[in-house]
Amino acid sequence: MNAAIIFGLLIALMLTGMPISISLGLTVLTFIVTMTHVPMESVALKLFTGIEKWEIMAIPFFILAGNFLTHGGVARRMINFATSLVGHFHGGLALASILACAMFALVCGSSVATVVAIGSIVLPAMVAHGYPARFGAGVIITAGSLGILMLPSIPKVIYAISTNTSIGALFVAGLLPGSLLTLMLCSVTWYISKKNNYPRMAKATWLERLKFFQKSVWGLMLVVIIVGGIYSGIFTATEAAAMAAVYSFFVAIYVYKDLTLKDVPKVLRDAANMSAMLLYIITNAVLFSFVLANENMPNRLAEWILSMNLGQDGFLLLVNLILLGAGNFMDPSSIILIMAPIFFPAAMQLGINPVHFGILIDVNMEVGLCHPPVGLNLYVASGISGLGITELTKAVLPWLGTMLVFLVIVTYWPWLTLVVPQAMGMM
Numbered sequence: 001m002n003a004a005i006i007f008g009l010l011i012a013l014m015l016t017g018m019p020i021s022i023s024l025g026l027t028v029l030t031f032i033v034t035m036t037h038v039p040m041e042s043v044a045l046k047l048f049t050g051i052e053k054w055e056i057m058a059i060p061f062f063i064l065a066g067n068f069l070t071h072g073g074v075a076r077r078m079i080n081f082a083t084s085l086v087g088h089f090h091g092g093l094a095l096a097s098i099l100a101c102a103m104f105a106l107v108c109g110s111s112v113a114t115v116v117a118i119g120s121i122v123l124p125a126m127v128a129h130g131y132p133a134r135f136g137a138g139v140i141i142t143a144g145s146l147g148i149l150m151l152p153s154i155p156k157v158i159y160a161i162s163t164n165t166s167i168g169a170l171f172v173a174g175l176l177p178g179s180l181l182t183l184m185l186c187s188v189t190w191y192i193s194k195k196n197n198y199p200r201m202a203k204a205t206w207l208e209r210l211k212f213f214q215k216s217v218w219g220l221m222l223v224v225i226i227v228g229g230i231y232s233g234i235f236t237a238t239e240a241a242a243m244a245a246v247y248s249f250f251v252a253i254y255v256y257k258d259l260t261l262k263d264v265p266k267v268l269r270d271a272a273n274m275s276a277m278l279l280y281i282i283t284n285a286v287l288f289s290f291v292l293a294n295e296n297m298p299n300r301l302a303e304w305i306l307s308m309n310l311g312q313d314g315f316l317l318l319v320n321l322i323l324l325g326a327g328n329f330m331d332p333s334s335i336i337l338i339m340a341p342i343f344f345p346a347a348m349q350l351g352i353n354p355v356h357f358g359i360l361i362d363v364n365m366e367v368g369l370c371h372p373p374v375g376l377n378l379y380v381a382s383g384i385s386g387l388g389i390t391e392l393t394k395a396v397l398p399w400l401g402t403m404l405v406f407l408v409i410v411t412y413w414p415w416l417t418l419v420v421p422q423a424m425g426m427m
Contacts, residue, residue: 091193115144285337327368
């Protein structure tokens, strides 16, 4: 009964158009005041301790690193390198944009930042080369979602905090699935390009490819720093985020010199604004989880789900359907903070690996970013391309269908997710 009241109140507040963070906070306070004997002092204490975790520091650091990379010329150099590799195939510029998104995703951790960094350069170039704007936007919207799957990822950090799962294992677990999704998106793009005879570029020589690689290698070295540092035990995932921020600053200012020291305050301010927004959501979600735990709701819901005798396959299907539905009206961070503590106990009792479960949730979040009404990648691409949301929704369908097929693969083939962290001894 209490669960129905809590979720009913939360949904009612969100339907009014109220931001999810405020909806969470008001739901918690209303329930505590009217339905429990929990002292308000404990609420204030929980607000403070909720963001006291060391792991949460990774979020502002990765946001800051992403901002330096976005404005520091790293994306442009990765695009040039990717174009030298695949530009001579049908739809070469589109294929290059997918590879560039994958490379940028290895060092960024944000889907929106990936769309902005790659899309703002590639989309105008694709239109200038004769590609339809809708085609280019569809490619960028879905390829940009790789930003939260490959290596560092803010949703992965939030899931790890919510479920006490290893952040390092989650980071490297996305490498193989991300590579497979990149290949699948490239295959669909090549097929559509060949069918419509979209432009091809002159084939680059191996010397030209080496030249472009040398220019992009400073950005790609961040992968070595993050994975190598965590794997060798030199630093934790949170410390890796701090190292990423410092390294990105150094590369943007002193190596590529696309930013000056005068630009740094703006980059810091933008990162602080985004961090504050996410931390406010996390704080209210921690309160929400506190109420659920105080009422023993996660365990009750786990028992109810288990009593349905769905088995692993049925349970994972149910989770996918609920997460895909939630993606229609909630952002990824809010979905993870609310849903992960609810489904996690049942997943553990069914013997599902927590890292596999985290990547499954991450892929669901990718899909949610690419369709309306709240798909952030759509709105970012709309701002870059000037196309309406309705047009972009139609344009993205071939790649969105591919992502749903990929979701099925990730869901029912856990080896794909677990083989890398197991090989690296992180599990």
